[in-house]
Amino acid sequence: MIPGSFLIYLDMTVVNVALPAFREQFGLDLGGLQWIISIYVLAMGVSTPLSGFLADVWGVRTTLVAGLGAFVIGSVLAGLAPGLGVLLAGRAFQGIGGGLASPLASAQLLRAFPPSERGVAFGVFGLVLIVAPATGPLVGGWFVDAGQWRWAFLINIPVGALGVYLSSRHLVDARAKRRPAFDALGALTCTVGCGALLYGSSLAGSLGWGDPATVLFFAIGAACVAVFVPHELWNTKAPLLDLRLYRSGTFASSSSLGHISVVALFGAEFLYPIYLQMLRGLSGVASGAILLPIALGAGLAMPLAGKLYDRVGPRFVVALGYALLVFNSWQMSQLDAATSTRWLVALSAVRGVAIGLTAQSTFASAMSVVAPEAAPRATALITCTRYVVQAMAVPLLATVASTRLSHPIPWAHVHAAAGDTGVLGLCDAMRATTATMDAACTESLRGLSRAYRATCGFAIVGLAVAVFLPGWPGEWPVLQPISRRVARR
Structure with a gap:
């Protein structure tokens, strides 16, 4: 499951830093560039609700392998695309495949591990969900800087083929005992x-x-x-998405916390590369290097969060993660044109730890009240709603960031100031150019601050909800692995 899931989540961000290359290659305007990203999320959001039904009909393994196969086909089309039409078709195939496969990977974990070990299992698997999007800008930036943007897609082919092979050979298949009505x-x-x-x-x-x-x-x-x-x-x-699951307070609060984290964490992730590249003038690789500690912080925190979840429940783990997120989001709202690289790296690391504590812990908490046979429908419900929330959060925060931007951003002057020596950011170029650039930089930084203050508000709401989750200092039914409890008797 890991190779295929890694590719699916990597492609959510790997193309972001390649947008200038697409514009140059295909002569695209802003609308065309936006569709390269939007068609992927759109296809995932449309296909995800069907994954649970298809898993009941075809079996979880068959549906997951079919999704990975569609993703590989889409990667071939996108990597070899002669024009925008084929590129968008490839991205659509990738999105459809990802929408079918990604919820079922989590459902397989629910079947494979007992309740006492699911925190660790989801914690380890959750590294994929964090490391892949965080390393996407670094991988994409490396290919773009080398003039080989097509390899951002073509590299998916061997890894995706490996995922298809391993999934078809080693995953246990499962389907509904009776064929559900459509x-x-x-x-x-x-x-x-x-x-x-x-x-x-x-x-x-x-x-x-x-x-x-x-x-x-x-x-x-x-x-x-x-x-x-x-x-x-x-x-x-036979509901397509079983909304009756929301009758469980644990499922409703945990999944809602997951949606809040999508806004507070992932909804704001697009702002950070904009600040680094467009305002500060860093290259794709340099921006990716600053973003990489997000993955490293999550990589360190997520397995620990899984172990803590198994022992004390989600309340302490998720509340701690949201407390860090409140601090981090407020500090991100204070970024300016002279913020040091060391502080940016530190903020990335703290953000990664917050993600590691909250992302999979909320998912595991929601799934803790779901029967194994209902897992495909439950994961499809959570994943689908998160995609919709994420898709709406990005333009919402973009609107907050751009509100009251009275001065058009003079990118032509920025590029002229850079000349042949490299790329300058708006807030670098303005130091040696016009008052208009100075004003545009100042207002852009204020907009960025407003957007991060908004995410800080969402994080505060998440912290308030997290204290009502089950677990320490209250009772938690699985305080330690079953094997240990048996051994002590």
């Missing part, structure tokens, strides 16, 4: 609704929230959700 209305309203919300979010990032097209697609999404929710709760015996 929830046609649920599938239609969920697919159209998620697609409309995701597409509306992508339009909001480029056209604005009040644009008629944005409002139209959000209205379509809202109408579909208004039909989907009561239908899934009361009108079908």
Whole structure:
């Protein structure tokens, strides 16, 4: 599961630093560049709800392998794309494959490990979810700086093929005892609704929230959700996404915390590379190096978080993670044009530790009340809703960051100031150029500060919710591994 899952989450960020290369290669404007990212998230959001149903029909292993196969095909198309159309088709195939495979990897873990060991299992597996997106900018930056952006996709082929081989040979297959009925209305309203919300979010990032097209697609999404929710709760015996799981307080609070972390953590991740590259003028590799401690911090924290989760429950672990996130987000809101590289690296490391403590602990807590046979539907529900929240958080924070930006950013002057010596950021170039650049830099930094203060607010809400999770200092049913309890008797 690890090779395929690594590729799926790596591709969420690896292309971000390659956008200038795409613009130069295909002559794209901002709208075309945005679609390279949006089509991937859109395809994942549409296909994820179907993964649970297909797993019940085909089996978990077969569906997971099919998803990885589609991802590899998409990587071939994107890596060899002669134009934007083929590139977008490849990204769509990657998204469909990722949407089918990623929820089922977590479902397999739930089946493979007893409750007393799931914290450690999810902690180790969660490294993939953190390391992959965090190393994406570094890998992509290295290929872009070498003039080989196509390898950002082509490198997926051998690793993806290895994932297909290992999954088909070693994963235990499982499917529903009886073939479930297909929830046609649920599938239609969920697919159209998620697609409309995701597409509306992508339009909001480029056209604005009040644009008629944005409002139209959000209205379509809202109408579909208004039909989907009561239908899934009361009108079908085989729901596509089992919303009845939210009747459990633990599942509802834990999954909600996961959604808050998506906004506070991942929703703001796109702001950091913008600050490093566009404002400070760092290269793709240098930016990736500063972002890498996020992965390292998470890599150190996540296995420890898993062990603590098994012993004391989610309350202490998640609350500690959100406390760190409150501190980190506030410090990120104080960034300026002269913030030292050492402090940026330290902030990245703290952010990684916060991710390591919260991301998989909230997921494991939600899944702790789910029966193994319901795992595919539950993971599809959590994953699908997180994609939608993440897709809406990015343009929302982008709007917060760009509000009151009265001066158009004079990128032509920045590039002219850089000349042939390299790339200068807006806040570097302004020191030797015009007052307009000075004002644009100042307002851009203020916008960045507003966005990070907003994520700090979400983190405070998450901390308040986390203290109501089960676990120490209250009771936790699995205080130590079962084997140890048996040994002491």
